[in-house]
Amino acid sequence: MADPMAESFDAIVIGGGAVGTATLFQLTALGCRRVLLLDRGEIAGGTTARSSGCLRTHYSVPINVAVARASLAMFGRFAELLDDPAADAGLVRAGYLIMAPPGPASAAVRGSIAAQQAVGIEARLLDRAEALARHPWLHLDDIDAIGFEAEAGFADPYLTATSFARAARRRGAVVRTNMPVTGLLRDAGRVVGVETPQGPIQAGVVLAAANVWSREVAAWAGIDIPLEITAHQVFTLAAEQTYGPELPLLKDLASPAKLYMRASGGHLLVGGGHEGVVTQDPDLPDIATDPDALLDEAAQAAARLPAFAEGRLVRSWTGLYDTTPDWNPVLGPVPGVPGLHLAFGFSGHGFKLSPMIGRMLAQAMLGLPTDLPIQPYRLTRFAEGEPLVGAYGAGAVS
Ligand SMILES: Cc1cc2nc3c(=O)[nH]c(=O)nc-3n(C[C@H](O)[C@H](O)[C@H](O)COP(=O)(O)OP(=O)(O)OC[C@H]3O[C@@H](n4cnc5c(N)ncnc54)[C@H](O)[C@@H]3O)c2cc1C
Secondary structure: OOOOOOEEEEEEEEOOOHHHHHHHHHHHHOOOOOEEEEOOOOOOOOHHHHOOOEEOOOOOOHHHHHHHHHHHHHHHOHHHHHOOOOOOOOOEOOOEEEEEOOOHHHHHHHHHHHHHHHOOOOEEEOOHHHHHHHOOOOOOOOOOEEEEEOOOEEOOHHHHHHHHHHHHHHOOOEEEOOOOOOEEEEEOOEEEEEEEOOEEEEEEEEEEOOHHHHHHHHHHOOOOOOOEEEEEEEEEEEOOOOOOOOOOEEEEOOOOOOOEEEEEOOEEEEEOOOOOEEEOOOOOOOOOOOHHHHHHHHHHHHHHOHHHOOOEEEEEEEEEEEEOOOOOOEEEEEOOEEEEEEEEOOOOOOOOOHHHHHHHHHHHHOOOOOOOOOHHHOHHHOOOOOOOOOOOOOOOOO
16 A cells, blocks of 8 residues: 655656666656666666677667667767766767678678668678778688678767766656665555665656566566576787777677677677576676686687787676577566566667667656557567567577
């Protein structure tokens, strides 16, 4: 039952990562100012802190192309969007170059580039000479199709999330960090707020943007969600020469680990695009990187970029993905649990989608039409046999 003494907000967001902060900002931009964000840690201290920050609109699932494109546009006018000349998402438009060997992956690259062009995205196929003109370090003998997207690149997830939180605060939002949500307030089946160690807080609507911790929140609502937690490692390598941001972001579908690579502080950042290692615990402390897997992926990176054959390991870390069966997020209201919205399952590609997803989630929470359809991301799509799987199959390219 509602507690007349409890604090009250129009909307509460659980989780201050890329998704929760973008949604909080958009709630305030849509005029909903009595909003609260609660995070049990710090802003951008969850999986967002470990993100590689890569941005692209290259997808084979059409709704992902639309959301990524709208998000990239928001990254591109970040200071204006936040109405703050000092706001900076750290966007570097290095370009995105995707390479595929002969076979189905090559066909998927060609099809995706054609689909992007059809909606007006500046993307095209390159021949080897054109690719080498953009990235002279590449070895391309085994590559059949090369797609290139000039406007893509990477941004800084920490800067992005903290800037969204600050802009929301300026518009009246309340942000409380080091404040865990410990349960949901229910009234006749409806979610009417959250429980915290400092007491209940009421809200008209609650969004759980809790990423790998989402199962716990869903369990409070009595639902089981299709979420697997998978561990993925990232590392950086140094070569003789500086690896600069003028070199495009790379996606190597010919490598066994389906590597992605980009510049990072003069070094090469390398991450795997494979299924990762399943784990049950979202609260793992610092997970050690697997040295054998790291050496193997470093060798794969050197096969594509021979300048790294003698590369020196600079840093490595492991982060967790909130992976769904089709490797796409679940967004929006929960059938049978009025008052609760969910945003989870970003499956390793949520940062690039987060600005527009924040807009769509905020609109859905306020009962407004969404700028792009949120329906394809509904929770029930798996049971309904309508997973979001495109030409690349289930995986992070999507
Ligand atoms: C290694 C790695 C590389 C990646 N690379 C890319 C990339 O290149 N490009 C890309 O687009 N995406 C990438 N991603 C994915 C992307 O970073 C994530 O999808 C995105 O940052 C997730 O944001 P989030 O807000 O959903 O989650 P999080 O940042 O994890 O935020 C969730 C928050 O919820 C809080 N929380 C949880 N439970 C509670 C509770 N009970 N009470 C209060 N607070 C709670 C947590 O403290 C946390 O801060 C990568 C991810 C990883 C791990």
